[in-house]
Amino acid sequence: MTAVLTAPPASPHRQRARRRWIGFAVAVAVLFVALALSIAIGSRTIDLSTVWRVLWHPDGSAESAIVHDLRFPRTVLGLGVGAALGLAGTVMQALTRNPLAEPGLLGVNLGASTAVVVAIAFLGVTTASGYVWFAFAGAALTSAAVFALGGTGRHPTPERQILAGVSITAVLGAIVWAILVLRREAFDRYRHWDVGSFSDRDSATVTQILPFLVAGVVLTLVLGRQLNALSLGDESATSLGARPARIRALGLLAVTLLCGAATAAAGPIWFLGLAVPYAARMIVGSDQRWILAYAVILGPALLLGADVLGRVLVAPAELPVGVVTAFLGAPLFIALCRRRRLSSL
Amino acid sequence: MTATLEKRPAKRAVVRAGAFSVRLYPRALIVGVVLVLIALTMALVNLTTGDFPVPVGEVLKSLAGKGTAGTDFIVYELRLPRVLVTLLVGLALGASGAVFQSLTRNPLGSPDFVGLTTGAASGALIVMLIVGGGGLQVSAGAITGCVVTAVVVYLLAFRRGVQPFRLVLMGIGVSALLEALNSYLIYRAQLNEAIAAQVWLIGSVNGRGWTEVVIVAVTVVVLVPLVVHYGRHLKMLALGDEMAVLHGVPVERSRAVLALAAVSLSAGATAAAGPIAFVALAAPPLAARLSSSPSSGILPAAGMGAALLSAGDWAAQNALPGNDIPVGVITAALGGVYLTWLLFHEKRGARA
Numbered sequence: 001m002t003a004v005l006t007a008p009p010a011s012p013h014r015q016r017a018r019r020r021w022i023g024f025a026v027a028v029a030v031l032f033v034a035l036a037l038s039i040a041i042g043s044r045t046i047d048l049s050t051v052w053r054v055l056w057h058p059d060g061s062a063e064s065a066i067v068h069d070l071r072f073p074r075t076v077l078g079l080g081v082g083a084a085l086g087l088a089g090t091v092m093q094a095l096t097r098n099p100l101a102e103p104g105l106l107g108v109n110l111g112a113s114t115a116v117v118v119a120i121a122f123l124g125v126t127t128a129s130g131y132v133w134f135a136f137a138g139a140a141l142t143s144a145a146v147f148a149l150g151g152t153g154r155h156p157t158p159e160r161q162i163l164a165g166v167s168i169t170a171v172l173g174a175i176v177w178a179i180l181v182l183r184r185e186a187f188d189r190y191r192h193w194d195v196g197s198f199s200d201r202d203s204a205t206v207t208q209i210l211p212f213l214v215a216g217v218v219l220t221l222v223l224g225r226q227l228n229a230l231s232l233g234d235e236s237a238t239s240l241g242a243r244p245a246r247i248r249a250l251g252l253l254a255v256t257l258l259c260g261a262a263t264a265a266a267g268p269i270w271f272l273g274l275a276v277p278y279a280a281r282m283i284v285g286s287d288q289r290w291i292l293a294y295a296v297i298l299g300p301a302l303l304l305g306a307d308v309l310g311r312v313l314v315a316p317a318e319l320p321v322g323v324v325t326a327f328l329g330a331p332l333f334i335a336l337c338r339r340r341r342l343s344s345l
Numbered sequence: 346m347t348a349t350l351e352k353r354p355a356k357r358a359v360v361r362a363g364a365f366s367v368r369l370y371p372r373a374l375i376v377g378v379v380l381v382l383i384a385l386t387m388a389l390v391n392l393t394t395g396d397f398p399v400p401v402g403e404v405l406k407s408l409a410g411k412g413t414a415g416t417d418f419i420v421y422e423l424r425l426p427r428v429l430v431t432l433l434v435g436l437a438l439g440a441s442g443a444v445f446q447s448l449t450r451n452p453l454g455s456p457d458f459v460g461l462t463t464g465a466a467s468g469a470l471i472v473m474l475i476v477g478g479g480g481l482q483v484s485a486g487a488i489t490g491c492v493v494t495a496v497v498v499y500l501l502a503f504r505r506g507v508q509p510f511r512l513v514l515m516g517i518g519v520s521a522l523l524e525a526l527n528s529y530l531i532y533r534a535q536l537n538e539a540i541a542a543q544v545w546l547i548g549s550v551n552g553r554g555w556t557e558v559v560i561v562a563v564t565v566v567v568l569v570p571l572v573v574h575y576g577r578h579l580k581m582l583a584l585g586d587e588m589a590v591l592h593g594v595p596v597e598r599s600r601a602v603l604a605l606a607a608v609s610l611s612a613g614a615t616a617a618a619g620p621i622a623f624v625a626l627a628a629p630p631l632a633a634r635l636s637s638s639p640s641s642g643i644l645p646a647a648g649m650g651a652a653l654l655s656a657g658d659w660a661a662q663n664a665l666p667g668n669d670i671p672v673g674v675i676t677a678a679l680g681g682v683y684l685t686w687l688l689f690h691e692k693r694g695a696r697a
Contacts, residue, residue, distance in 0.1 A: 104521070105517065105521075149685065164685075168681065168685070169681075171677070171678055171681030171682060171685070172681075173622075173677055173681075174673075174674045174675070174677035174678035174681065175678070177543075177547045177671070177673070177674050177677070178670055178674045180543065181543075181544060181547070181670060181671065181674070182665075182670075184536075184540055187536075187539070187540060187543065188536050188539075191528070191531050191532050191539060191543075192532060194528055194532075195528050195529060195532040270521055270524075270525065271521060319529070320529065320532065322525065322528075323525045323526070323528070323529040325525075326521055326522055326524070326525030326526075327522060327525060327526075329521075330518045330519065330521050330522035330525075331518075331522070333518045333521075334501055334514075334515055334518040334519070337511060337514045337515065337518065338501065338504060338511070338515075
């Protein structure tokens with residue numbers, strides 16, 4: 001008996017638990033590396049010891065100004081947006097039980113875009129911090145509409161939800177195009193926002209979206225256990241004491257908060273919400289609490305990594321981060337679809 | 346035995362003449378004819394309206410070769426190319442969508458979704474914004490982009506045969522990638538070029554000339570009969586490969602020919618008018634609904650495409666007075682509304 005206790009045979013359960021913790025530690029380490037690189041690397045690369053010194057003791061030097069005025073807000077923004085999109089994707093996939101659900105594919109990004117276009121073209125809004133409220137309203141309306149259209153009914157299938165997203169995207173896209181064709185000066189502003197970038201956002205944007213981000217993240221993390229119940233199907237979830245309708249409503253609120261804030265700040269960024277939960281699920285299996293925890297770490301790590309890559313690849317110019325994530329995320333998506341069967345949720 | 350075979354349900358008729366036999370579905374036939382008539386009527390209306398309204402009688406006289414020099418100029422030089430491009434592009438898109446949806450056994454399997462139109466757009470944008478070409482070069486770029494994308498998507502989806510759903514997924518993945526490329530190309534371009542590219546991206550028939558008419562006409566004349574000929578096998582293919590082989594359908598050949606022809610149809614259409622959204626997606630199910638058959642024939646779908654696009658172009662010219670908005674805006678809006686309606690309508694059904 002004691003022998004068994006001192007040298008327990010590694011049960012599959014325990015192995016998995018260990019794997020989760022090790023994976024989590026690795027993910028956190030990767031995130032820190034990404035944070036450091038994001039502050040250090042750019043058109044003027046600053047070595048890490050200098051970064052560390054001026055970060056705590058601003059000395060008025062050029063390096064100090066770059067770190068504090070440019071790189072630091074940008075990195076914080078990447079951190080927030082990455083976490084938000086990773087979590088939003090996870091919640092969307094769990095709520096819809098659709099492995100393809102993603103803010104971009106389900107039209108939420110374009111909802112935000114439409115509102116921003118309206119703001120630029122008709123209300124004369126010109127600053128990123130002015131876009132926030134419009135992007136927010138747009139994302140909220142669209143996600144509600146997409147869920148109402150595709151997420152209910154007796155047989156909500158993945159295709160149906162994507163179809164709902166696509167139909168809404170089409171209507172909104174038509175509105176955007178019509179406005180942009182008629183208002184050329186709005187088009188010029190819009191194309192810079194639409195590509196998804198961190199480059200001309202200031203720290204005001206960060207402080208503006210921060211409350212929404214925090215609320216969304218907290219709400220999502222609290223929901224983890226209920227999402228697990230929901231993954232069994234509505235009937236089983238009800239018999240376990242969960243309330244599917246309430247979970248959906250709260251989840252929808254969380255998605256709106258997260259997507260609206262992220263899209264307002266950075267512009268539409270595709271595929272992060274798809275790639276992050278996939279990666280997390282590959283490591284931890286199907287427990288939503290773990291997937292959410294991983295999403296908070298992996299989302300920013302991936303997004304910051306993409307941002308750094310965008311600065312390095314075509315230096316001294318810059319690739320917008322939205323382009324980089326699409327170029328990294330799409331092949332990953334394709335590879336995953338090729339490898340696994342789709343019924344993984 | 347022969348008696349029972351000949352005794353078919355009332356909804357179809359068989360015409361036999363020696364070795365030649367055709368099965369006709371009267372309702373589908375009527376729907377197809379009516380749709381073509383609607384498309385032609387819309388085309389005629391489009392010929393009469395514009396900055397200089399020309400009465401129907403004058404237009405018809407011009408078309409018959411007896412018009413005055415003024416109306417001849419307006420009809421032949423300004424309006425007819427545009428009207429013909431609209432009709433033919435609509436036909437091509439409708440037919441291509443019908444083939445795709447039936448091959449992939451998925452309502453989302455239209456050229457919009459498997460990434461073809463985005464691929465064509467990328468090809469055209471690269472020519473416009475990086476190479477700096479125009480006119481025919483842009484069309485060539487669009488066709489190249491479309492075909493290359495089709496091959497890539499097909500190869501990616503190929504794994505011991507092509508599974509329809511995987512094909513759609515690969516298409517979504519590839520088109521998201523290309524979408525990012527497109528918006529980056531527009532982002533880094535000069536403003537004027539970017540606007541021109543954006544207008545092209547929306548899909549428009551404004552200012553199309555006889556060159557575009559020839560491009561899309563050749564595509565339609567060569568490929569639509571081919572598609573209709575091989576389209577006989579689509580119903581068998583829909584039952585599954587084994588079934589189709591058992592019934593003597595050359596599975597791989599039919600599928601390859603059909604897919605290639607559908608890709609080329611959509612490439613030709615995009616080369617002439619830009620990536621017009623949603624016609625290929627919405628026309629086949631709408632036609633199927635009208636002809637009350639589970640799957641739409643290729644010809645009714647093509648007729649529906651032409652009718653939709655002609656009506657869309659009329660709306661585009663008249664929606665905002667003084668502004669000729671691209672027809673792609675109208676089709677996207679209508680298509681989106683249609684899809685939304687479909688989703689509401691079929692909420693109880695199991696069909697996606």
